[in-house]
Amino acid sequence: MIMAVALLLIVLGSVLFHVFNPWWTTPLASNWQLMDDTLTITLVITGIFFVAINVFVAYMLVRFRHREGHRAAHEPENRKLERWLIGGTTVGIMALLAPGLVVYANYVREPHDALVLEVLAQQWQWRFRFPGEDGKLGATDARFVSATNPFGIDPADPPGQDDLLIAANEVHLPLGKPVLVLMRSNDVLHDFFVPNFRARMNTVPGQVSRFWFTPTVAGRYEALCAQLCGVGHPNMRGYVVVEDPANYKSWYAALPTFAKSQAKAPEPPAGAVAAGGGTRVEQGRALADAKGCVACHTIDGSPRVGPTWKGLHGKTETMADGSTALVDEAYLRSFIRDPQARHVKGFPPVMPKIELSDEELAALVAYIQSLGSPPAQAAAEQKAPR
Ligand code: CUA
Secondary structure: OHHHHHHHHHHHHHHHHHHHOOOOOOOOOEOOHHHHHHHHHHHHHHHHHHHHHHHHHHHHHHHOOOOOOOOOOOOOOOHHHHHHHHHHHHHHHHHHHHHHHHHHHHHOOOOOOOEEEEEEEEOOEEEEEEOOOOOOOOOEOHHHOOOOOOOOEOOOOHHHOOOEEEOOOEEEEEOOOOEEEEEEEOOOOEEEEEHHHOEEEEEOOOOOEEEEEOEOOOEEEEEEEOOOOOOOHHHOEEEEEEEOHHHHHHHHHOOOEHHHHHHHOOOOOHHHHHOOOHHHHHHHHHHHHHOOHHHOOOOOOOOOOOOOOOOOOOOEEEEOOOOEEEOOHHHHHHHHHOOOOOOEOOOOOOOOOOOOOHHHHHHHHHHHHHHOOOHHHHHHHHHOOO
């Protein structure tokens, strides 16, 4: 009897929780109302079965409870009942699966006029690429991936030359236009997920996955990584800005092409260096963003996966083996070049080796230095209570 009451209470509690819980989905901002409908169908079907089965079990517990003088009859076979159960289960499973298959078929079959957007995932950052004027994405290969060519675009492939590259975690899209999203990964399994669009897909190393959607509400939406991909996973975030076509056009017009990014790379930015620090620090700040350093290193003094960069330069850092080292320019350079050579105490030894040109390394180090304090001052600060 107690068990029967407990079961009924669990059922009642679950139903009430679903009706009154505050954690519903984010407002829909794409054409994928069907995703929500499919989820609702699943919830209703499984909900009905959940209630029916538990009520049935509770009823049986009471109806066939132990009573003196009564004995249960053994009935191993009941053809009629079995047929009903098999038939009912089949219909239920089909009702659960069929709508999903229909929606999925639509989800990966884009309209002809869809805008093509490539999403490139890498621990722990997002990059984006548009096909440019010719409407064709250039061929890519892991062999071509380098500091100056993170997308791995084949330099000899003509369609790749006008590809537009976004080496940051924010992409803009025009309102009301269908977008075909093609996804790649440079390292491990990630998953590009924008909750407001109800759209997501794994990015699998070595293959291109796809889905399409039409943004229907202007706004700035957060894109998440939805596959556990390492310690930086919770910080692997990006943004999709949906705006009216005119604003989108002017943003789009400022994007650099692949050809331009390659032409710029070999020539040293004499101007930037001569301008003295400021520009270089700015460049380092942009790099920290683009290379995903900010996923693990804060600049506000709070440690994350790695040490904060605030006050890092000039500080004396303790290594896992108990030795100490002064964080100066040489330390920063060698640590970024070979992150596995030494391990800082209190932090997991997980920093990935990031491809950087000499110029980029100098800019990044300058940026980290700009957030630190001169050695003398740092030493004095360390004596003071924190
Ligand atoms: Cu990428 Cu989680």
